[in-house]
Amino acid sequence: MGRRKLEDDDDNNNSKEFKSKNLQAERRRRQKLSDRLLTLRSLVPIITNMNKATIIDDAITYIQELQKTSQVLSEQLLEMEGSSEESVMPMKLEIDVAQHDMKKCGIKEEVKVSNIDGNKFLIKIIVEKKRGCFTQLIEAMNYLGFELSETNVTTFSGAMLFSSCVHGKYGDTLMVEHIEELLSEMMRSMKTSSQSAIELGNTN
Amino acid sequence: MKVYEESGCFDPHSLTDCQELMGLPGATPTNCHNSLEDTLTVSSYNHHHHEDASAALDMEPQQHYLLDNTTNSHSHLIPYLTQDLPYDQSHWESFNVVPSSSSPEAAAAAAAAASAYTPTPDLLSLFHLPRCSFLPNPSISFETTPGSPSVVYDPLFHLNLPPQPPVFRELLQSLPHGYTVPADDKDAARVGGLYHDGDNGIIQFTRDISMAGRAKDRDKAGKTTKHFATERERRVHLNDKYQALRTMVPSPTKNDRASIVDDAIKYIKELLGTVRELKILVDKKRCGQERSKRLKTEDAGSAADAGDVECKPLGDPDQCYNTSLRSSWLQRKSKDSEVDVRIVDDEVTIKLVQRKKINCLLFVSRLLDELQLDLQHVAGGNIGDYYSFLFNTKIYEGSSVYACAIANKLIDVVDRQYAAAPPTSSTSL
Numbered sequence: 001m002g003r004r005k006l007e008d009d010d011d012n013n014n015s016k017e018f019k020s021k022n023l024q025a026e027r028r029r030r031q032k033l034s035d036r037l038l039t040l041r042s043l044v045p046i047i048t049n050m051n052k053a054t055i056i057d058d059a060i061t062y063i064q065e066l067q068k069t070s071q072v073l074s075e076q077l078l079e080m081e082g083s084s085e086e087s088v089m090p091m092k093l094e095i096d097v098a099q100h101d102m103k104k105c106g107i108k109e110e111v112k113v114s115n116i117d118g119n120k121f122l123i124k125i126i127v128e129k130k131r132g133c134f135t136q137l138i139e140a141m142n143y144l145g146f147e148l149s150e151t152n153v154t155t156f157s158g159a160m161l162f163s164s165c166v167h168g169k170y171g172d173t174l175m176v177e178h179i180e181e182l183l184s185e186m187m188r189s190m191k192t193s194s195q196s197a198i199e200l201g202n203t204n
Numbered sequence: 205m206k207v208y209e210e211s212g213c214f215d216p217h218s219l220t221d222c223q224e225l226m227g228l229p230g231a232t233p234t235n236c237h238n239s240l241e242d243t244l245t246v247s248s249y250n251h252h253h254h255e256d257a258s259a260a261l262d263m264e265p266q267q268h269y270l271l272d273n274t275t276n277s278h279s280h281l282i283p284y285l286t287q288d289l290p291y292d293q294s295h296w297e298s299f300n301v302v303p304s305s306s307s308p309e310a311a312a313a314a315a316a317a318a319s320a321y322t323p324t325p326d327l328l329s330l331f332h333l334p335r336c337s338f339l340p341n342p343s344i345s346f347e348t349t350p351g352s353p354s355v356v357y358d359p360l361f362h363l364n365l366p367p368q369p370p371v372f373r374e375l376l377q378s379l380p381h382g383y384t385v386p387a388d389d390k391d392a393a394r395v396g397g398l399y400h401d402g403d404n405g406i407i408q409f410t411r412d413i414s415m416a417g418r419a420k421d422r423d424k425a426g427k428t429t430k431h432f433a434t435e436r437e438r439r440v441h442l443n444d445k446y447q448a449l450r451t452m453v454p455s456p457t458k459n460d461r462a463s464i465v466d467d468a469i470k471y472i473k474e475l476l477g478t479v480r481e482l483k484i485l486v487d488k489k490r491c492g493q494e495r496s497k498r499l500k501t502e503d504a505g506s507a508a509d510a511g512d513v514e515c516k517p518l519g520d521p522d523q524c525y526n527t528s529l530r531s532s533w534l535q536r537k538s539k540d541s542e543v544d545v546r547i548v549d550d551e552v553t554i555k556l557v558q559r560k561k562i563n564c565l566l567f568v569s570r571l572l573d574e575l576q577l578d579l580q581h582v583a584g585g586n587i588g589d590y591y592s593f594l595f596n597t598k599i600y601e602g603s604s605v606y607a608c609a610i611a612n613k614l615i616d617v618v619d620r621q622y623a624a625a626p627p628t629s630s631t632s633l
Contacts, residue, residue: 029462032462033461033462033465036462036465036466036469037465039465039469040465040468040469040472043469043472043473044472052442053441053442053445056442056445056446056448056449057445059449059468059472060445060448060449060452062472063449063452063453063468063471063472063475064452066472066475066476066479067475069479070475070478070479070482073479073482073483073486074482074609076486077482077485077486077489080486080489080490080493131573131578132573134569134572134579134582135566135569135570135573138565138566138569139566142566148565148585149585149586150584150585150586151565151582151583151584151585151593152582152583153579153581153582153583154580154581155579155580155581160579165585
């Protein structure tokens with residue numbers, strides 16, 4: 001494993017120096033390895049002998065055991081998940097809460113675009129927070145050919161504030177108003193689609 | 205599984221299995237099992253006939269070891285027909301250590317198997333037969349190809365069996381008297397070489413051949429002790445174990461021993477954390493289910509149906525506490541991305557650093573939706589050559605994702621997108 005061959009030197013001093021430098025480095029390396037092996041040993045509830053080879057073996061078997069256990073547990077969890085009935089309810093609750101909160105705080109939905117430089121824009125959007133609205137926003141950005149260089153999203157009181165510094169990938173300069181219009185359009189369609197989803201859910 | 209049979213019956217069929225196995229380095233563990241048994245019984249049979257073999261080959265612990273290691277990635281179940289090299293010198297004429305270009309041990313394996321192939325259990329013929337063979341010898345109805353010995357060699361490591369020297373009597377005879385035949389320089393230094401006796405039949409190993417290269421007896425505790433013929437074998441064996449350990453961790457980095465052990469330590473800690481987390485989740489889930497069941501039975505007005513409730517938590521049955529706070533932390537690194545997932549109770553914080561190629565934000569957000577994570581805060585963007593993002597999310601009520609799953613899926617998605625994206629020249633910005 002990288003044992004250096006010591007050349008027999010005419011110059012005794014040289015070879016001695018070389019040897020001692022190597023020695024120390026080698027010692028340190030070995031020390032480092034043995035320390036780590038010791039840590040490994042402490043982690044593993046081994047059963048067999050305490051020599052270097054068996055500690056590695058036992059570590060292997062222990063890891064396999066742990067992997068198996070975690071797999072079993074996760075399967076169990078999936079199984080239990082499938083049989084639970086709780087998941088449907090929270091979604092409806094969320095949405096109602098969100099709408100309520102936003103109105104209470106007087107936050108209005110908004111789309112604002114400003115041109116920074118050439119093809120760069122600063123976009124600020126406030127929407128009502130819903131499941132998956134971030135994804136929709138990003139999809140909208142992609143659709144418009146924007147590359148997000150700095151993004152910031154915060155949620156509060158049932159609203160989501162999306163602010164991002166973008167620049168157009170496609171090279172042609174878009175007008176600010178144009179962008180604002182497009183984005184508002186998208187937001188409206190997002191809203192209506194999600195509302196119909198809610199209604200669908202309500203009737204079920 | 206009782207593999208070590210004391211039956212004296214020699215089963216010629218087992219050897220055909222063995223041959224196939226010898227020829228098929230990629231033999232899977234499952235179809236090796238039976239042949240493993242058989243071939244090992246053959247060896248045990250031969251073992252019994254070697255009276256002079258001083259406590260030589262005890263196959264059982266090796267089998268044990270073999271079977272325990274079946275899950276290892278090495279296909280090391282090719283049984284190794286070790287023939288007990290009797291320490292009686294009179295039999296040693298046909299054995300020596302050979303400096304063949306292919307590994308001597310592999311050739312030895314073939315030789316040993318070859319010798320075992322003889323139908324007659326006659327001791328002497330066992331040793332005569334190999335004399336005539338050159339190894340690797342295709343005419344010995346082995347399916348071994350010249351290249352395969354090196355593969356056959358591979359499985360040996362977990363057997364802790366040092367190789368048997370092949371039989372190259374001719375080679376030996378061609379040597380001048382007293383000339384040593386080292387396998388390689390280092391081996392010679394350690395083994396001490398062989399000495400050709402005047403009789404041209406007797407070769408003696410020096411040094412620790414008395415414990416000579418084979419995995420051995422049990423000690424008092426009933427576990428095997430290993431004695432390798434050469435220091436080199438021991439090192440190679442150990443190196444293979446390190447490699448095996450390396451294959452188990454999800455994202456191994458450097459290939460040196462200290463790093464391998466380090467990665468293993470981190471992975472074990474991670475696994476322990478995951479298991480703990482999963483247990484907590486399962487408990488919570490079960491409690492939740494119990495509670496909802498109880499509620500349902502109460503709603504139905506049939507309070508008498510105590511039988512519905514499967515488990516009653518200690519103390520107040522209406523309060524199914526799980527006061528343990530789940531917290532876990534994982535990291536996953538791949539070539540171009542790095543994912544860091546921390547979960548505390550129901551809040552998940554994800555950090556993602558990715559080499560700038562494609563803006564993966566879309567895919568990540570889709571994945572987060574899929575995992576039922578509610579975005580609270582996102583921050584990120586370009587940092588030099590990299591995209592870096594921080595997601596603060598909350599787990600929706602009732603969902604039970606766990607850290608490992610998140611991290612793995614995330615890095616998977618990111619890497620896949622990365623791979624799928626065509627290489628773009630760096631955009632001027």
